[in-house]
Amino acid sequence: MRPPLRTLxxxxxxxxxxxxxxxxxxxxxxxxxxxxxxxxxxxIVFHMKDGSVWRNALRNACPDLKFWGFVYVDxxxxxxxxxxxxxxxxxxxxxxxxxxxxxxxxxxxxx
Numbered sequence: 001m002r003p004p005l006r007t008l009x010x011x012x013x014x015x016x017x018x019x020x021x022x023x024x025x026x027x028x029x030x031x032x033x034x035x036x037x038x039x040x041x042x043x044i045v046f047h048m049k050d051g052s053v054w055r056n057a058l059r060n061a062c063p064d065l066k067f068w069g070f071v072y073v074d075x076x077x078x079x080x081x082x083x084x085x086x087x088x089x090x091x092x093x094x095x096x097x098x099x100x101x102x103x104x105x106x107x108x109x110x111x
Contacts, residue, residue, distance in 0.1 A: 026102035027082040028054060030072065038066045044088075045105070053105040056083060062097035064090045070097065 028046055037045045041061045046054040062070075070088040072081060073096065083102040090097065 025082045025084050026054070027080040028102065030079045030081060038069075041065060044070075044099075046102075054102045055105050056102050057100040059084075059098040059100045062090055062095055064093045064095055065097060068092045 028048070032049050034047045034049045036047065039045065041063045042058045044056045044058065044065075046056065048054065068091045070090055073087040073089050075086060081099065083099055086099050088097050088099065089095065
């Protein structure tokens with residue numbers, strides 16, 4: 001017996017919504033990070049030595065992040081930070097900020 005078309009459509013819709021959640025997280029090698037900028041309480045921009053730029057949308061707001069900066073919370077990874085897995089800690093306040101997804105940005109040409 002074949003399932004009705006509506007059931008198949010629902011399965012495909014649900015399955016399609018789960019695919020990104022099951023994808024491997026984006027990880028950045030910490031030794032390849034040149035510097036970071038913090039445009040706001042929910043965003044860190046990672047500027048890499050190869051010229052690529054990665055934006056991370058934090059899962060929680062960290063209001064003191066821009067003022068104090070951060071250190072990585074060591075979870076035993078091999079010199080990497082991974083989106084949706086790792087955290088950072090705000091210097092001086094100890095506030096924990098959870099990394100969200102990384103998205104690659106196209107750098108703006110100078111001039």
